[in-house]
Amino acid sequence: MSEARQSINVLHFLNPFFAGIGGEESNDRGPQVEVGSRGPGRLLDQHLASQGKVVATLICGDNYFMGHESEVAAALAAAVKAHGVDLVIAGPAFSAGRYGLACGWICEFANQQLSLPAVTAMSMENPGTEFRRRKIYILPTGESVKSMPEVMPRLVQFGVKLAHRQALGPAEAEGYLPRGLRYNERVGKTAAARAVDMVLAKVRGEPYQTEIRLEDQERVTPPAPLGPLDQAVIAIVTEMGFLPHGNPDRIASSRNKVWGRYSIADMNAVSAEQFMYIHGGYNTQDVDQDPNRGVPVDALRDMEREGRIKELIDEVFSTCGNGGALTEMKRIGEEMAREVKRRGATAVIIPAT
Amino acid sequence: MPTVIVTCLQDVAVQVGANRILRPHRSTFHRPFGVPDLELDRERAWRRGAVEAALKTLQQPVEGPQVFEY
Numbered sequence: 001m002s003e004a005r006q007s008i009n010v011l012h013f014l015n016p017f018f019a020g021i022g023g024e025e026s027n028d029r030g031p032q033v034e035v036g037s038r039g040p041g042r043l044l045d046q047h048l049a050s051q052g053k054v055v056a057t058l059i060c061g062d063n064y065f066m067g068h069e070s071e072v073a074a075a076l077a078a079a080v081k082a083h084g085v086d087l088v089i090a091g092p093a094f095s096a097g098r099y100g101l102a103c104g105w106i107c108e109f110a111n112q113q114l115s116l117p118a119v120t121a122m123s124m125e126n127p128g129t130e131f132r133r134r135k136i137y138i139l140p141t142g143e144s145v146k147s148m149p150e151v152m153p154r155l156v157q158f159g160v161k162l163a164h165r166q167a168l169g170p171a172e173a174e175g176y177l178p179r180g181l182r183y184n185e186r187v188g189k190t191a192a193a194r195a196v197d198m199v200l201a202k203v204r205g206e207p208y209q210t211e212i213r214l215e216d217q218e219r220v221t222p223p224a225p226l227g228p229l230d231q232a233v234i235a236i237v238t239e240m241g242f243l244p245h246g247n248p249d250r251i252a253s254s255r256n257k258v259w260g261r262y263s264i265a266d267m268n269a270v271s272a273e274q275f276m277y278i279h280g281g282y283n284t285q286d287v288d289q290d291p292n293r294g295v296p297v298d299a300l301r302d303m304e305r306e307g308r309i310k311e312l313i314d315e316v317f318s319t320c321g322n323g324g325a326l327t328e329m330k331r332i333g334e335e336m337a338r339e340v341k342r343r344g345a346t347a348v349i350i351p352a353t
Numbered sequence: 354m355p356t357v358i359v360t361c362l363q364d365v366a367v368q369v370g371a372n373r374i375l376r377p378h379r380s381t382f383h384r385p386f387g388v389p390d391l392e393l394d395r396e397r398a399w400r401r402g403a404v405e406a407a408l409k410t411l412q413q414p415v416e417g418p419q420v421f422e423y
Contacts, residue, residue: 292400349359
């Protein structure tokens with residue numbers, strides 16, 4: 001690499017919220033490309049300084065993104081071509097789940113279809129992290145935008161390295177999340193000697209680092225299928241933030257730690273007069289208008305009356321999963337499962353966003 | 354006890370180890386059991402179909418995460 005390195009052209013991917021051009025309602029907006037930087041992209045420009053600049057910003061609503069990937073891809077490809085882009089930076093998404101998924105998608109597409117280096121940043125709890133950490137470069141962030149000032153210099157430094165195709169060291173050294181890839185490296189000891197060293201370190205309680213990390217995807221043994229429907233006792237469990245007006249259990253729209261059980265006894269359907277949804281991760285307008293669009297009580301009650309199923313449990317078990325910490329969500333899931341079982345359910349329907 | 358998760362983000366459901374997953378095609382992630390574009394009667398009929406599909410999914414033997422469609 002020569003001393004006077006070429007200035008790099010960066011395309012930045014944002015959603016309308018981070019771009020500062022709209023709230024929840026703007027999540028349905030299709031892709032648009034702006035020249036130059038927007039919102040946090042200005043911080044990228046500051047840190048890039050003479051190393052390069054944000055030449056274009058692609059903005060797309062999270063709702064629109066899901067299901068319209070090919071339209072977004074076309075907009076991205078066109079912008080890359082029009083602006084001579086060398087590097088794609090998406091995010092940071094922090095704990096914003098759908099934006100995180102979109103950022104991951106953008107990076108993977110840039111890598112694979114456009115042969116462009118790309119990097120994003122998001123929190124460990126963001127579903128986008130678990131989903132794509134093995135395929136793309138993701139820098140870890142805190143849960144909230146408060147960590148923005150700390151993240152941006154790392155993003156820029158790492159991105160510049162990628163754009164100049166500099167060799168990268170192991171994930172720990174470079175600050176990206178391990179992708180589970182191994183590179184050959186010449187070392188002084190044979191594999192047998194290294195393995196024995198590790199075992200000895202382990203029994204002595206000393207730190208050691210495995211060379212082969214085990215797959216950490218969660219596996220759940222599938223329960224046996226449900227028998228005849230006319231014997232089925234069905235429970236509805238949801239993370240959609242379904243609750244009665246007044247929110248008696250104070251379920252939070254984000255990073256929530258509680259759940260509730262809400263009676264639907266003697267109801268043929270769930271009405272908007274009584275119920276609503278609280279959830280910071282999706283637009284609740286449609287389900288607020290008709291709560292059966294989230295928890296399908298009307299259809300299940302019909303089936304119960306017709307004898308198609310034996311019973312619908314007369315409570316809905318509900319929480320809000322948006323930005324939830326895995327440990328809390330696991331606890332909530334276990335508590336709900338215990339209660340659902342205690343109520344005699346034989347199967348569970350889980351509407352989820 | 355078998356469970357079925359009804360969602361449009363089926364990849365996330367697979368990732369977390371859900372075994373029976375139903376992806377209703379006309380819904381979106383912010384209304385898994387709704388299609389507001391339809392007239393009320395037709396939407397209810399559609400929802401009934403989606404619920405029947407969810408119940409059918411619960412009756413399927415599976416060996417790991419499997420995505421069913423409606």
